[in-house]
Amino acid sequence: MRKTYYKLILYSIAVFTSHNCFAQRRIDTLETVLAGGIKQVVTLQGENRSKPLFLFITGGPGNEGIYDENKNYLDELKKHFVVIAWDQRNCGQTLKLNPSPEKLTVKLYENDTHELVSALLKQFHQKKMFIMGWSWGTVLGFYMAGQHPEQVYAYMTVSPAVNQWESERLNLNEMKQKAEKQKNKQAIDELSKVQIPFKNGEQNYYDRKWLTIFNGDSINDTTEFKKYFTENPEMTALFDEANNINLTVSMPKIKCPVYFFVGRKDHQTNYMISEKYYEQLKAPKKGLFWFEKSGHLIPVTEPKLLQEVVITKILPQIRLEN
Missing domain, CATH: 3.40.50.1820 (Alpha/Beta hydrolase fold, catalytic domain)
Known part of the structure; x- marks a missing residue:
């Protein structure tokens, strides 16, 4: 009887230990x-x-x-x-x-x-x-x-x-001011083409391009960066919907x-x-x-x-x- 009791205790310990090891497994x-x-x-x-x-x-x-x-x-x-x-x-x-x-x-x-x-x-x-x-x-x-x-x-x-469209309006105005202050003709020209809400992928691209540059970040691949906005109409439409x-x-x-x-x-x-x-x-x-x-x-x-x-x-x- 005592042996059976000890066996049950040992079995319970083994089961608990096994379960605990599983629970803590990576x-x-x-x-x-x-x-x-x-x-x-x-x-x-x-x-x-x-x-x-x-x-x-x-x-x-x-x-x-x-x-x-x-x-x-x-x-x-x-x-x-x-x-x-x-x-x-x-x-x-x-x-x-x-x-x-x-x-x-x-x-x-x-x-x-x-x-x-x-x-x-x-x-x-x-x-x-x-x-x-x-x-x-x-x-x-x-x-x-x-x-x-x-x-x-x-x-x-x-x-x-x-409230993303409001955020985009604030950001565009700030970027235009920076472009004028720096007398950056390319930025002035491209940002002048941007409307909020964006009318097409090209406008979205110009906006994000200059946001990235003015933030001091680099664009590793300008071609791929542009393609994301201009050749991805489904994602652009999704982006616009989310902005609403x-x-x-x-x-x-x-x-x-x-x-x-x-x-x-x-x-x-x-x-x-x-x-x-x-x-x-x-x-x-x-x-x-x-x-x-x-x-x-x-x-x-x-x-x-x-x-x-x-x-x-x-x-x-x-x-x-x-």
Whole structure:
């Protein structure tokens, strides 16, 4: 009888130890998730697969999320979360696997995001996840925070697109003033062709070209940079549709914690518009973190500080659920 009792104890210890080892096992996989009727490619990376999920939604439209994540923007976060990078519909490896059979719309991408989040939560037996959206990705992140807050521990919006057409107007006026001050004839000529809202891809290209130059950034391949705007009409139309969103009107309240990451020099998604929206937004918890050295590209210019804010400022405020 005593031997049987000891055997049961040893067996229980072995099962517990085995389960615990599995729970703490690293994860580094590339998977497909069925969302929006197509297979969408994600990577899942973390030092402990039982940690909370953290979805990073990159900018664009049209940028590759897995490529962005592999630039090591989020390495420190992998110690505290299972970090998910996602190649969205018609981007990167998802595009190679199955081009979108439907016309690209904001609503389609919003639905993809919700279905992707729901599938991953089910797969990992979790109720909620952390979501970080950057630039175009903030459109999808705000959708999740606004429409499905029950699935979101906290939403972190990096370089948020709040009222983008107003931001574009402010930016264009500032660039024209800089061009006149510098007596830059090419900039004056090309910016004079730009209208807000943009009438075509060429106008969008001139705007982004001079924004990049005036911000002190380099354009590695001018030909490819131009082609993105002038030979990609579907993405240009999607960009314009997203720009019609005005969160100050459509989303005055969010029912999950929301944190703003704003570059002090950001004119692309204007920092003043972001600050004003933050001040008026109602949420159970909210925070505004300034990145003094950054413009629009916070994950590139200040990745260490971005991750530090998440780990030391935000994570301790959130009550996790099993």
